[in-house]
Amino acid sequence: MALYSREDDVAIIAVNNPPMNALSHHVRKDLIKFLKVAEADENVTAIVLCGDGRTFPVGADIKEFHKSVSALGPTIIDIVHALEKSSKPTVAAIHGSALGGGLELALGCHYRIAMSTSKVGLPEVKLGILPGAGGTQRLPRVIGLDNAMKWIAYGHHHPAGVGASLGLIDRIVAKGGDIRRSAILFARSMVGKGLGQRRLSNVSVPDASKVEELMAKHLKEVGLRTRGALAPVVCLQVIKSSALLSYKDGLESERQGMMTLLASSESKAQIYSFFSERQVSKWNAPGIANHATAKPMQVRSIAVVGLGTMGRGIAISSLKAGKKTYVVELNSKALAAGVKYIRGYIETMKKRAQISEEQAAAMQSAIIPVSSYNGIANVDLVIEAVFENMKIKKEIFGKLDKVCKPSTILASNTSTLDIDEIASATKRPEKVAGMHFFAPAHIMLLLENIYGRKSSAETIATIMDIGKQMKKITVLVGNCVGFVGNRMYGYYTTESVFILEEAAYPEQVDKVLTDYGFAMGRFQVGDLSGNDIGYKIRTGLGITHKQQPAGTPERKRGVLRYCPLGDFLVEKGRLGLKVGKGWYKYEGSRTPIPDPEVRKIIDEYRTRHHIVPRDISSEEVLQRMLYPLINEGFKILEEGIAANPWDIDMIYQYGYAWPRHTGGPMYYAFTIGLPQVLKVIEEHWKAAGASEPHWQPSTMLTWLVENHGNPDISQWMPLMQKHKSKT
Ligand SMILES: CC(C)(COP(=O)(O)OP(=O)(O)OC[C@H]1O[C@@H](n2cnc3c(N)ncnc32)[C@H](O)[C@@H]1OP(=O)(O)O)[C@@H](O)C(=O)NCCC(=O)NCCSC(=O)CC(=O)CCCCCCCCCCCCC(=O)O
């Protein structure tokens, strides 16, 4: 609802719809009603619009989208026009955030004042839509086309100070000031000043003459940054109309653009992503605990053991979260190198103004270098990040168990190893868990937390809470080889080399993936992270080309199909970007260049095995890359390793850069239709049989299709649970 009050001659209309003052239908009804009351009251000379509680309205009510109520009048644009038409000065008093429809309301007001700490923006593009309440037409009239294109096509939130420098905010109220009081005084001072040019629909776009040039520039940029997404392009096209058409016709163009986007699968996927991102924090470890009941332990200090690629990033994340951070290497040279890196990185963040001087100083003084486990006896949480080797990890956990106080939680950053086996090296398995960060750990937003068979409710709650304190998208999963992310990814890489064998070169496979929306294809990613990583894993499994006794068929490992092309590359020193050659060559830059030498390796291999390369469609490449991964996702759900499909989707969006506008692998399967996905998987399974077990259809997928066709993704788990409880 909204509340109406008077302070002498100024009417105050305050949106009151916790937690975020979203502009739900009942709020919109109140706003129009109270604007009429204020307009009719001759004792009112000015009107202040504000938000109660945490914030100014942050936009339309996203829960209403794709429901008929979202279009029910009064709409946000009706309110924008009522605010603008008012004969009395209307002032938006912004604290917290004014986003989306919230900022559009503020753009309907004649004036805007804001707390210095507040944020403003039109982030609708991140929901796969556009600012549909006049924002595409009104923002360019204030901050110019160039800025409006940037703001709307990327949807960032901007500090109010930036808004003020562009003329969007008329006055800034310093931190600690009273925004409502300031707005009342400001509104009163504007009475009788004339509102003509303050009504944005009356003014023209300042840099309209540059429209074609700006359009070309921004279309090129969004093409690169938000590959394959429709909304940024439609946003730009609609903003363009603000420079070419009348306000009224521009609004019609905005309405049509909105209709196109609302009907797209992209907006549904983005809205799903918005809620999924929040849903994952409501974790559940069946039979052990859930977010509502379990209480985290207070963690004041964290020790990071191993300061290689991962440990350094984890230590920086710990310092950023304000923790006293012990950094451990047994070898003094390695310790010094790790500490130097961490200290240098903090200074770089300071130079780039990503943190303040005080924060940098606090982080520097919270680093405690240690070269023996005894030095970390009293820490609250240890995160181990040493080599991926079970024997070494068990040894370390055994020692930590002896040294650390009984309440210390011991976590491993292993990317594949069995958490229960690691826990078995201690006498405190209830205090052991996995915290799988992604490289680089201080940049990547994903944290995949793993609970073991014996992890306690408190341990799980604590690692989830630490993820939140580190500002990570933290997803809880069960224990299995590779957990969720890497277990699924394994089949993506397996199938990719089979495609090379049969039909395509790396750049052709990668192009299909980047056209789909990935920033990089599978082979470019391989080169970036190092082809030796996969090679080490295959070596651990004893399956690389080099490890086979003479006479072993190159393309078989037991009954399983195998392709050694990745092994050949590593054995020829083509480790990837770090050495300037891998699946591609790199000539002094990070740009991958298709390499005739790689083609030669593939061609010779094909000739040796009498493989005649065939034409392959982009559709087949995409299906073969994505469907085995999706199939494995269903197996993971079936086994209870992930509690919900959106947990998997968030892991993929934030850990593997899966294009957000398709929702993630599981949501993408729903968009395609489960029957169609299953049909393709079954065809491959029939053709390949037991030699390619990743095509064996998941029982859950098969059951869902046979019994429910393509049920809504929110229903997959409830339907399965109901079915299981009956059988
Ligand atoms: C604001 C935030 C940055 C705060 O973050 P944080 O503090 O981290 O809190 P959260 O955990 O994110 O949020 C807490 C809680 O609030 C929920 N929530 C947040 N925002 C919204 C919202 N806008 N709606 C609903 N619920 C919201 C959130 O889910 C949490 O709850 P929980 O899930 O239960 O835990 C951050 O919250 C944030 O970024 N919020 C979103 C901001 C945003 O994206 N705003 C834009 C919204 S879209 C918009 O405004 C669209 C418009 O421009 C208006 C156009 C209206 C068009 C409607 C369709 C009409 C169809 C036209 C038909 C025409 C017919 C014809 O004429 O032909």
Ligand SMILES: NC(=O)C1=CN([C@@H]2O[C@H](COP(=O)(O)OP(=O)(O)OC[C@H]3O[C@@H](n4cnc5c(N)ncnc54)[C@H](O)[C@@H]3O)[C@@H](O)[C@H]2O)C=CC1
């Ligand atoms: N590199 C990556 O992309 C990712 C790696 N991981 C996992 O993180 C862990 C670490 O991997 P990286 O950082 O890549 O390895 P790394 O080889 O870069 O670093 C390992 C570090 O551990 C140190 N170390 C070894 N034994 C030690 C001991 N007993 N005590 C203290 N320090 C010791 C080494 O000196 C080295 O600095 C592995 O389990 C790996 O699987 C997880 C996610 C991503």
